[in-house]
Structure formats: C-alpha cells, structure tokens
Amino acid sequence: MAYPFSLIVVLFLGLSAMIPWRCEAGMLRGPGGEAVRGPDYPTRIVSLAPSITEILFSLGAGHRLAGATDLCDFPSEAILLPKVGRFPGPDLERIVNLRPDLCIALKNVNPADLLERLGTFGIPVYVVEPKDLSTTMETILELGRLLDAETRAEGLVGGMSSRVERVKSRVAKTGSRPGVFLQIGVTPIVSVGSHTFIDELITVSGGRNLAQGPVPYPRFSREQVLALQPEVIIITSMTRGLVFERVRDEWREWGSLPAVKNQRIFIVDSDLIDRPTARLAEGLEMLAGLIHPELF
16 A cells, blocks of 8 residues: 555654754764764765755765755756755655755754654765854865865865965955945845854955844844945845845935945845855955955
C-alpha cells in the first residue's frame, strides 16, 4: 500500500520529536541531531541558501549541486539548477525528491525544523554560520575542506583578505567618517542596525552607519531620516521589483540634506553586500569608493 508523502512526514516527525535535535554549525547531523559521517565525496548536494550556492560554484563544485533555492541566481549557471522552493524555508518534499547525499544550510537562517526533518530522511545536513567578513572567510575554508577543494578555498580567501586589507589601509589615511544611511526597504523605510554584514562593511569602508543600534533592521519615518542629515544615502536592490530611480528622486526633493547637496545618493546591487561570499570584498570596495571617492 502506498502512503502519501504528507503521512510519511508526519510519521517520521512523530518519531523524531522524542529525540532532541540541535542545529550546530560545522557538524553533519543525523535524524536525532547526532553527529554523523557524510559521504567522502558528495555528488548530489542541495544548497539551502544563495550564498552557499555561490560559494560552491566559486570552489569549482557547482557541478555537484543537485538543487538550490529559488533565489540562488549567481553565477548564471545556478539559475538552471532544479529549485527546491523559497529561501530561507524551501520545500521538504522537493528536497527529498532530489535524493541528495548532503544538504548545506545556514544556521539561524534556514528553519531548524526543516533541518530536523531532513535528518529523519537520512539526509546529512552540514550547517555553516557566517556572521561577518572574518567568519565568511572561515566558512569558505570550511566548505573547501568539506568538499576537498582546500587549495581553491585558500586562494579565494587570500584574494578576499588582500582586498579587505587594502581598503582598511586607504581608509586609515583619513579622519573623515561621513554619515551613511543605507536603505534596504522602501515602504516602510528600513535600514541596517549594528552587528549586520552591511553595518560592518559601512564601518570598514570608512563610514558612520546612522542606523546603528540593537535592532538589526530598524524602520524609519522620512522625518527621522531627514533629522539624521545623512551625507551619503545608499539604496539597495534588495527591494526587488521597485523603481529605484523613483526612490532616489524622492530623496532629491529634500534639498537641505547633505547627501542631496553633494549629489551623493547611490543605488547598489544588494547581492554584493548582503550575501556572505567572496564577493563581499567587491561590495566593500564599492562602498568605500562611494563613501570616500577621494581615496579610491
């Protein structure tokens, strides 16, 4: 007798609910959250995040990907991969149907219950936790070791580290730190607080993040932004589907803003500054050039 997929999931979850499951970075996990040994050379990997997909391609392991999420769109080859649903919570059934020998996930981003369910189907899950520039480089090295691509990973990280240090060296030559308001949401206006990738990039680029604070993605009224008097306004394409030029033109109506007076309102590709991959170095250079054009 054939059972529907939904019933199989319920049965597995009923059994696994009795076993504590922990989502730990840097470990392969089995059905009960226990550490397990994965395949020596995984060839059917499912990536559960755009950044992971990008890193695997940069490591020369893109051909080993059996699937990825809908937002996995870089490099262009990633668009052709079988899709397992939305990021960060893809569809369990689609993943299982691809018969992966390994899934790679982001801790505290991909839902822990999804990772647990994958374990109940005997699918090893490797979890990484990039939080900033430093741990992004560690993640690249970590995945290089996991996929037997250490030399390539070391080359990527070496290049990335050199570019970061070059930016730091140039920024150290100036005492100026322009106030930056980086907008990732339009209605409402949303920016980035402390302890986010973008906050670190703004700081390393020689800027002052005007939205710093305990809330990771704070909301602002237009009046609040005007009161901050930003010297640089950066609008990201994270607000997909909107006419960015219109948003920029709306800010330009406020002639009292230093950013408007000095024509320093910019639109940037969000993928360069919010995906923890080797391209963060490129995003850092881009921001540094916008914030301190006299240095770059």
